[in-house]
Amino acid sequence: MNIVVCIKQVPDTETQIKIASDNKSIVTDDIKWVMNPYDEFGVEEALRLKEKFGGEVTVVGLGPKRVTESLRTALAMGADKAVLITDDALEGSDSLAVAKALAAAIKDLEYDLIFTGQRGVDDDMGVAGASLAELLGIPHVALAVKVEVAEDGKSVKVHRPVEGQTLVIESGLPVLITAQKGLNEPRYASLPGIMKAKKKPLDEKSLSDLGLDSAQFGQEGRKVKVLELTPPPERAAGKIVEGETPQEKAAELARLLHEEAKVI
């Protein structure tokens, strides 16, 4: 079973995000970059399937050189090889353009399954996975919390939580699955794995290597334009419910929820 996992590098969720002076992007100077957590679930799932069925796991990333570190992390976890799509012209691309570049890099690989995260925790667009499946002409199953590949390795059942119920979707292969929190607990990249990863193949591809026209990428190529970034509104001060007794406090709380917050 050959599996491809797409990896995005995103700011560490603990990073304090600052909006840049253009009001359209963020300050990237002091950011700690990590593998998108949803992609990590994809890597882990791919490794477990490889342990069961054999085959190879290839990780594919896109972005500046620093993305190498996230790819190496996936290699250290146990993936076999990596492809980095890197090109100055990619800077500022939207999700559709990213999917196009990924599709170009993946279409000639052998794969039965592709994992992507259900979304990137940075821009929260959640469209790269679906677009990639469309461009490759394969089915797409979103938001997996459980992936069961049939013993014969020919089909897969994917569990997706919906409003407290579980929807089970069956698909033939190849298929693209987007990973959701709860799918698994990703393993840690251990030091021996990290040292081994240094020797695993990591291919770099530019847009022209992939036969793509750079005019379709970057800011110019965007179908979706960012107009403005604004920080979330400052949280208002909390309210302390007054009252002498627990009964009085409860009554006052009920009144506030009803009359002021209007939630009951």
Added chain:
Amino acid sequence: MSELQEYFGETHNMVRNTVRKFVDREIRPFVDQWEEQGEFPRELYRKAGDAGILGIGFPEAYGGSGGDLFHKIAAVEELMRCGSAGVVAGLGSLDISIPPILSLGTEEQKVRFVRPVLRGDRISALGVTEPNAGSDVAGIQTKAVRQGDHYVVNGSKMYITSGARANQLTCAVRTGGKSYRGISFLVIESDTPGYSVSEKLRKMGWWASDTAQIFFDECKVPAQNLLGREGQGFYGIMENFQAERLQLSVMANMTAQIALEESVRYSREREAFGRPISGFQVTRHKLADMATLVEASREFVYRVAAKIDAGKNQVKEISMAKNFACMVSDRVTYDAVQIHGGAGYMREYLVERLYRDNRILSIGGGTQEIMKEIISKHILGK
């Protein structure tokens, strides 16, 4: 322009990320609770073993993860970020008790006593200090008398990190005459008849780390648990001190670094007389001094570590580095509490714990005074 010489490369950063993730997931959410409880769950050893964190710096042949000194430093620095040096000390008791087994032990001893510890299945502690001998290592009194294929051990070990639940103790005992030449190392397993353990000792800091006194009463230890030859113990202890002192220096630097970060943050938030206290020049200058000291100490310790990693003798320098790092962390944790005012005295604030946890660093692994003895002997001759 020439390339910047760095101590940490890509693999070190990846180790950092792994340990950071481990801390975020397995330690940080529970750390305050463990501090109050006075220990962390045994299971944490297993988890850290599975993630290969316990094995960093130890040979892969015995279940270690390999790596150089800077992989180890990266791991300790990130572990310290959990905010409890007690957790780090507890997990780290193997770092002071396994090296003598690796340097003096037989193949069979290494397999038996190292592997399960690096996997996190067994807890390992170091027993050197006694009620009547601490700095004066050569003065230990715990006696081991050879009887056939056993040693009969009588005596006691004091202030033993992880002592309350250790499965094995790398233990300094007297097998010979009064001088340092009469000291040997035995690995004593806690289920040996005659081995008993005190209640957990109540301490100023390192609350999440269990510390105990251990007693030997006619404790029959198989002679095959002797590390190396009789009389090699003192050498083993001294050799071991280098790594321990480096580790304590790194812990001091991180204690100071975190205290500094907390102080910068608090001084921006806290207002007095109508402005943030970071607006007062006294506060700003205090922070500037703290940052300068932390920077200097960190660079010094890294430099000494690089020399140790390259195989150079650094007995004098590591003693200097430990004293310097502890002097810095004493000062910086003191000032951090001062900047926090009354809040700094409250358990709710991290600096309160940093201040308490810091105090042991200039005592354990050789006191400040003993470090100065070593340094002065090097610069004056005996």
